[in-house]
Amino acid sequence: MWDTTGKLLAQLKGHQGIVNNASFSPDSKLIVTASEDKTARVWDTTGKLLAQLKGHQGIVNNASFSPDSKLIVTASEDKTARVWDTTGKQLAQLKGHQDSVNNASFSPDSKLIVTASEDKTARVWNTTGKQLAQLKGHQDWVNNASFSPDSKLIVTASSDKTARVWPVESLNQQLARGCAWLHDYFVTHPQELEKLSVCQNQPILMAAAPFLIGQGEEQARQGDAQEAVTTFRKALKWNPNLKFDPEAKAKSLVETTNQVNKGEDLAKVGNINNAVTAFQTAWQLDPSLEFELKAKAVSLLVDKGSKLIEEGKFKEAAVAYTEVQQFTRNKEIDADSWNNLCWQGSLRGHAKDVLSACEKAVALAPDDGNARDSRGLARALTGNTKGAIQDFQAFIAQTDDKESKSQRQGWVKVLSAGKNPFTQQEINRLIKEE
Numbered sequence: 001m002w003d004t005t006g007k008l009l010a011q012l013k014g015h016q017g018i019v020n021n022a023s024f025s026p027d028s029k030l031i032v033t034a035s036e037d038k039t040a041r042v043w044d045t046t047g048k049l050l051a052q053l054k055g056h057q058g059i060v061n062n063a064s065f066s067p068d069s070k071l072i073v074t075a076s077e078d079k080t081a082r083v084w085d086t087t088g089k090q091l092a093q094l095k096g097h098q099d100s101v102n103n104a105s106f107s108p109d110s111k112l113i114v115t116a117s118e119d120k121t122a123r124v125w126n127t128t129g130k131q132l133a134q135l136k137g138h139q140d141w142v143n144n145a146s147f148s149p150d151s152k153l154i155v156t157a158s159s160d161k162t163a164r165v166w167p168v169e170s171l172n173q174q175l176a177r178g179c180a181w182l183h184d185y186f187v188t189h190p191q192e193l194e195k196l197s198v199c200q201n202q203p204i205l206m207a208a209a210p211f212l213i214g215q216g217e218e219q220a221r222q223g224d225a226q227e228a229v230t231t232f233r234k235a236l237k238w239n240p241n242l243k244f245d246p247e248a249k250a251k252s253l254v255e256t257t258n259q260v261n262k263g264e265d266l267a268k269v270g271n272i273n274n275a276v277t278a279f280q281t282a283w284q285l286d287p288s289l290e291f292e293l294k295a296k297a298v299s300l301l302v303d304k305g306s307k308l309i310e311e312g313k314f315k316e317a318a319v320a321y322t323e324v325q326q327f328t329r330n331k332e333i334d335a336d337s338w339n340n341l342c343w344q345g346s347l348r349g350h351a352k353d354v355l356s357a358c359e360k361a362v363a364l365a366p367d368d369g370n371a372r373d374s375r376g377l378a379r380a381l382t383g384n385t386k387g388a389i390q391d392f393q394a395f396i397a398q399t400d401d402k403e404s405k406s407q408r409q410g411w412v413k414v415l416s417a418g419k420n421p422f423t424q425q426e427i428n429r430l431i432k433e434e
Contacts, residue, residue: 010047051088092129209239220253314345335365351381369398
């Protein structure tokens, strides 16, 4: 430290590396120095060391006071800037830069900090370390950045041979940008939107209303009708364009849930028909559940049909499978299932009852020789000799199994002679072959 005549007044000794920067506090009472020994230090004007600012993991390029002389900001090659009080206590770490921070300085009102980095950006922060803006555009290192005296502008200087001027957002502008940035989050977290009145503008409220409706529906399905009504009313308030009766909607959803639960309980005790009826009632009350509940009904009926086949109740199994078609166009009963019912029922004396199942198997898989073979058996047992011969001939044309082919050729020969090859002895033999 020197007076203006060049007289040395004090020597600030203690750093273990090059001192890159030294500056006075605005009130002229303190000095801060930045060094390649990874520290900054605070001194009084006699050269007495008052504090060491330790924490950086790289060279400290710059250190400066806030305009109110209460804070210090340091910039380091460790890619961070840090905020300290004058006693050396670290208050915040400004993390985000991807390369060395060359410079950091306060705004004139001491509320903001701008940093300049070798990552080709400058960034704006508050004094708690929250990043508020990123100034992108330079094509090389940003060596310096500073605020205008009115705090409305920032100027940056770069190794890309340009300096650039940037506007500083007002608090309202920052809030508006923040609300816009959080728009999608608020849409699915309306409870958080309620806490931030500053972001409760009409577009965001209207966008969040559908999620509220979903919450209300879930509350109703949990049996809390009154809570659901409250949520529905809030959704209507946020989006006046919605048209529905909150009380009626909540009541319908509660009734729907009761029917679903009833169906589940009936299914557990094996009362499949009444369970399916309960599911039907439920999806009529709430069409949005139709796909889910039809899938449940189909699954129950398919399982029921399979068990009935095992029990030898082929007529009842055919009815169960047929009922499935009432609920879906997607053919959940596949050709193999219909074919199994056809073959099993025919061998066990129920050819007439399962003939419709045989037809469905062939309709679903017209080129499947096995389906034609099963239908041929059912046709032969129900007196349709011509149809049986056609089905067996289709099987013969497709199969590579010499034994099976020879067997069917024998059946065709007997049928063509006007006789029935399916004696009880032949039926028993086919059952034994399974």
